[in-house]
Amino acid sequence: MANLYTTRDKYNRRQLQAMKKRYDAPVLVCCAGSREVEDRETVFVGIGISDLAGAIAKLVHTPNVILVAEAGYVGFPSLSVLISPADNSAGTMAMCHQALPEMFIDQQSGFIDISYLGFAQMDMFGNVNVSYITGRKMKMNGSGGGGDIASSAGRIVYTAEFNPRQWVEKVDYMTEAGFLDGSPDARKKANLVGGGPSAVVTDRGIFRFAPDTHQLYLAEVFPWQDKEDIKEVKNSFPWDLKVARELKIIEPPTERELWALKLMDPLCQYIIANIMDRPIGKILSEGVLHLEQYDRFLQIIERAIQEVLQTVT
């Protein structure tokens, strides 16, 4: 950690703290996550942050990527108004309408290079649980296509807002395979074709997996993360988290990334954590079902989609 400050000599501590306040956690995750894609890759996106990271990648960094969604839509610009992978906003701008099993067949035969996924629990080797979380109430959420993606996509980038409860010694129920028991060829032995998780992008740094031990380690931090912050991050883990000897510094979101995010998320929906506090959520939670309310609600979505259409096509 000796040279932690060398790349950020430009700013003093106070300036860095002020910079930090400018960005909400989901913005940091979306923008940092978008830089994980290489051009001409095929990207399997989900809903929410994982979808917006793909959208920013396509608009700003890697224009030739192809975004796909599991219902069967291929080659569309992502939009935050997507609430399901089958939404019309994906379909109307897609270059191919196919079927759900075809998406997973294509994936098992290696056409999907990278996929963004969310997670609820993760262990040291990147094994994930999104389904059964032990808590006050028992729940079974189901992993949907996540288990298929984690098995067969070229590599997985997990995106989430940092939460100490996410990190566990052992997941309650493994829905998505990471590096299993962490042994060097665990995935190969299990006969999984995908490369497994490659990064975990959070607002408290980017974590990667050591090539030899497949153990999660802190690889990159935002410029405002000082020694105390890194210590706090480290203490959130139930195991002794390794930290890279030379931590890379993640550049803050650029103007272009923020422009793309604004375009794809015109209502800043994903900056607001709770769906019901978002502009559309507020209309939903009013519970009024008059025709005028329908008009108000649908116009918001229509405008967002039309704006993207005008910019992108």
Added chain:
Amino acid sequence: MTEKEAVETFLHDGDSFCIGGFVMWRQPEAIMREIARQGKKNLSIIDESGNFEGIDLLIELGMLDRIDIAYNMTRQVGGISGTPALERGINEGIPRPVETGGVLATPKNKVKSSARWVKLVDWTNFEISLRFMAGAINVPFMPTRSSLGTDIPRYNKDIKVINDPYENKPLLLIPAYKPDVAFISVQKADRRGNGQIWGFKGTDYWKARAAKHVVLLAEELVPTEKIYENPGLTVIPAYCTDAVVHLPFNCHPTGCFGCYTMDGLSFVSKLRQRQTREGALEWIDEWIYGPKNHFGYCDKIGWEKLDRLVKSEHKINNLPG
């Protein structure tokens, strides 16, 4: 044929069935409401992800004995549950206790001795698709690499993990599924039973071939000449189909690509009401048992609102009208 006749004719107590579409789109909700009205018993359903209103409605009424599913939106809708009846079943045993083959089960002290358990089985999306594919191809199973090494095959006893005879490496075998009935919403169908789908296809191609009987719910009933104009859109050819019901807006509150967008306002307001057992039963009395049939339901929603959903979909898809 009406939706009432279709359910009476093809779906019997104890049957298994599936529905077309995917998460909030092109799902035949009108059929789920009709099944509820007819008070069918001991049904089992298999679905990838979704039909959160329809499946939850049948759970609330205790009609499902077995649910095979990959995703059910428990954690998604801003702090409220997407499938409150399922959650009530798991935590309180009401209306029926739920068990998932070793991972979780309704606490024993909440379960009456006379209670009949509901079996909930966890799969991934692709595995559910493969069940239909195997059923359609008429083979006992399909192999896959999905979920190898995870807890899904560990707890789901229907999945077998074998060393395949060619390469001697582990593979998952996913058993075939041939439901008694498949109800599939399509944008266009003719009287002969050709079903045309626009937009994503979901797993409907395979569902139509795996099921013993297939009922199409058509937004638009067209003469066969219209089918000949775009044969590439015909996902379900006439020989698969047993019956066609001309039933506009049958997907409401989910959407139908190119026809009408999903009705988030109606869905969320009903979902909030359904969070408690009392609210759910009131909703069922008012919205399911209240209207006599699907058109009574449309009257109750209001045709102007349905038309607004059409206008929105046309705008988004840049279609005339």
